[in-house]
Amino acid sequence: MASRTIQDAVAADAESRLPALTRWRGSAGLRNMQQLIELRWIAVIGQVATIIVVHYGLGIGLPLRPMFTVLAALALFNVVSQLWWRRREHASSNALMVSLLVDVASLTIQLYLSGGITNPFVFLYLLQVVLGTVVLRSPWSWVIAAAAALCVTGLTLVRTPIVLAVEPARGLGDHYVQGLLICFLLIAALLVVFLTRIGRILRERDARLAELRQRAAEEEHIVRMGLLASGAAHELGTPLSTLSVILGDWQHLPTIASEGELHRDVVEMQQQVARCKSIVTNILLAAGGPRAEAPIEVSLHAMLDGLAEEWRQARNPIQFTYTNRCHLDPRIVSDAGLRQMVFNVLDNALEASPGWVALDARCDGEALIIDVSDAGPGFSGDILQRLGSPYNTSKGRPGGGLGLFLSVNVARTLGGSLRAKNRPQGGAVVTMTLPLSALAIEDESDEEGDDAED
Secondary structure, three states, X not given: OOOOOHHHHHXXXXXXXXXXXXXXXXXXXXXXXXXXXXXXXXXXXXXXXXXXXXXXXXXXXXXXXXXXXXXXXXXXXXXXXXXXXXXXXXXXXXXXXXXXXXXXXXXXXXHHHOOHHHOHHHHHHHHHHHHHHHHOOOOHHHHHHHHHHHHHHHHHHOOOXXXXXXXXXXXXXXXXXXXXXXXXXXXXXXXXXXXXXXXHHHHHHHHHHHHHHHHHHHHHHHHHHHHHHHHHHHHHHHHHHHHHHHHHHHHOOHHHHOOHHHHHHHHHHHHHHHHHHHHHHHHHHHOOOHHHHOOEEEEHHHHHHHHHHHHHHHHOOOOEEEEEEOOOOOEEEEOHHHHHHHHHHHHHHHHHOOOOEEEXXXXXXOEEEEEEEEOOOOOOHHHHHOOOOOOOOOOOOOOOOHHHHHHHXXXXXXXXXXXXXXXXXXXXXXXXXXXXXXXXXXXXXXXXXXXXXX
């Protein structure tokens, strides 16, 4: 059975577009969850060190058993979270919110056991609020802020087991001021480190989502163009057939047959009409006709040689250099879209460089690489930067720039790419890279073996 055709690839890509957006949002959430897990480990270690220093170093009696019980529960929760999210591909906003609420709850219990509102580390609530604002959207971020506010309010109203002496007038000699300073430095350092990481994750997510939206817009543009081309092809079919019949009758008229130059002109007109009919037929086939439904099976070398020879005969360039350096020759699908992609690039090269065009094909590993070179003026920096965008052209005519746009999208649906650069000796080279696996024919024996295993 043949591998996917270009039409199938475009359809599959369009169907998977919305799930892809969801997956990337969830992937960013998973990376943010991993940052929260890492931050929680820092919190556990920091709390252990703080409890030991305060209890044994400063001589402030703390309820060690309940405080270490809370730390043990928090560490266990973090271990379970780490194992759980290691096997997941995405994390939702609800999961992130629950994770932050657990942090707020554990901080509240620890503060209640160690002085309540008089504990200088009460300002760690601000860290939770900031993290909630960054990794969550409204209204989830408001839930974290409301939870932190309620916990702080509760600590001011509930009597705690330990009352710490607060004497800010003593400056750094007061334990409360010392704790405030340490708390400030800790929050500042953690915010810089983790917000930088989370910000980078969110920027990568937004960039990827923007790319997917751009691809969706481009594919919608291609669909509109395909519908217009298909409709135009249907409309042109009838008048072209009529012209072909009339020119065939004229060719056999005695008055025209006796005029050598006029007869040659009629024959040439008939050939051009036949060419137009062939172009219209290819448009209809590529839009869903028999060729798209049953792609032709050929060898790689036969496909490349055929494309080069067909383009040479159709365009009749002054000088066309074709080189086939592929050491592999698998059976592949010869699809109209693949043919049109190469023809578009060759046509652009011929228009920029009427005197010389070169087509070089080679295989690198499991990829087919096709280079089309010319000796024209090359691409401007702006054109290269926006390569593949519709109507990105320097030709100055309406509707230009669609050839490379369509070629880029055909290459992309096949899992490949199209790049362009200027040659040091002048001119430009456009490189089309396609994975052979996207073009190759699957062996029927392999499929039968797979079916047997199933």
